[in-house]
Amino acid sequence: MLPELQIAFQTIKHGTEIVKGLAAADKAFDQAEIKLKLNDVTGLLLDARAAVTDANDQLIERDAEIGRLREALRNKDEVTKQHDAYYTKDGEGQPMGAPYCMKCFEVDHRLVHLISSARADIKVVCPQCKNQFERRFASTIRPAGVEG
Numbered sequence: 001m002l003p004e005l006q007i008a009f010q011t012i013k014h015g016t017e018i019v020k021g022l023a024a025a026d027k028a029f030d031q032a033e034i035k036l037k038l039n040d041v042t043g044l045l046l047d048a049r050a051a052v053t054d055a056n057d058q059l060i061e062r063d064a065e066i067g068r069l070r071e072a073l074r075n076k077d078e079v080t081k082q083h084d085a086y087y088t089k090d091g092e093g094q095p096m097g098a099p100y101c102m103k104c105f106e107v108d109h110r111l112v113h114l115i116s117s118a119r120a121d122i123k124v125v126c127p128q129c130k131n132q133f134e135r136r137f138a139s140t141i142r143p144a145g146v147e148g
């Protein structure tokens, strides 16, 4: 269990015990005593709410990371490296098509197509990480016999 959820359970349990104690008491509490107890319970509920919010934030972050890792696993089997770029594999496992950024794949496990920069004769650039690559080491690979 997340530590934040343990905190939430403990504070809710403590607050519940205070309320049960009030309800089960043989004596009648005066107004000031009841107010003090209610302030205690309110504080505990606020602590519990903050702890649940923190736990929820952590779970959202974990879900996002799981999504990234799943995508990375899928991508790993679908691409192969050649020179300074990754490419989708063709039927024989050979690189084919438009190049993907080497840095984005190796560091972040994401497939991001490289695009021509303003100096299209020399560089291709990653729109995500802005790294530039020599065009000749990261060029589009077309099937044999196809011009372009």
Ligand SMILES: [Zn+2]
Pocket: 101, 102, 103, 104, 105, 112, 126, 127, 128, 129, 130, 131
């Ligand atoms: Zn990149």
